[in-house]
Amino acid sequence: MSDIKTINADEAYQMVKENKCNLIDIRELNELELTGKVEGANHIPMGNLEVLLDPHSDVYKNGQIDKDKEVVLFCAGGIRSEMSVKSLTDKGFKNISHIEGGFGSISNSSFKIV
Known part of the structure; x- marks a missing residue:
């Protein structure tokens, strides 16, 4: 899937640290349990x-997601997020x-994993 923007964990960490992205965990609740x-992830x-x-949606209206920042998704292994x-x-x-x-x-x- 060549039109998919893929970054590594270190790049994502830097983006989060610089407050340049919305980090979103798309795993199921039982996977998180x-x-x-990931600390700071939606x-x-x-x-x-x-x-x-x-x-x-309410996540934008409530300020949970900043529409001006990149959305960075992750799942367990990278297949679902891709x-x-x-x-x-x-x-x-x-x-x-x-x-x-x-x-x-x-x-x-x-x-940091919490």
């Missing part, structure tokens, strides 16, 4: 992404990427 959450399960990432970026890009979303290797690579980076 088993492995932990949780929006994959099945709810299209609805909740709509600019008119598919989600492709799907959302096809629907007209811009400024969206995913973390290669997902939570697996995040857990071996500077991100």
Whole structure:
């Protein structure tokens, strides 16, 4: 999927540190309960992404997502987040990427797991 913007965990960490992105964990709730959450990440399960990432949704209205920043998705291993970026890009979303290797690579980076 060559039209998918892919970044690594270190690049994502730097973006979060510089407050330049919305980090979104698209794993299911039971996955977060088993492995932990990434500190500072928003949780929006994959099945709810299209609805909740709509600019008119409550997550934008409540300031949970900043529409002026890049949206960075991650899942457990990178497959679902890559598919989600492709799907959302096809629907007209811009400024969206995913973390290669997902939570697996995040857990071996500077991100704090809580």
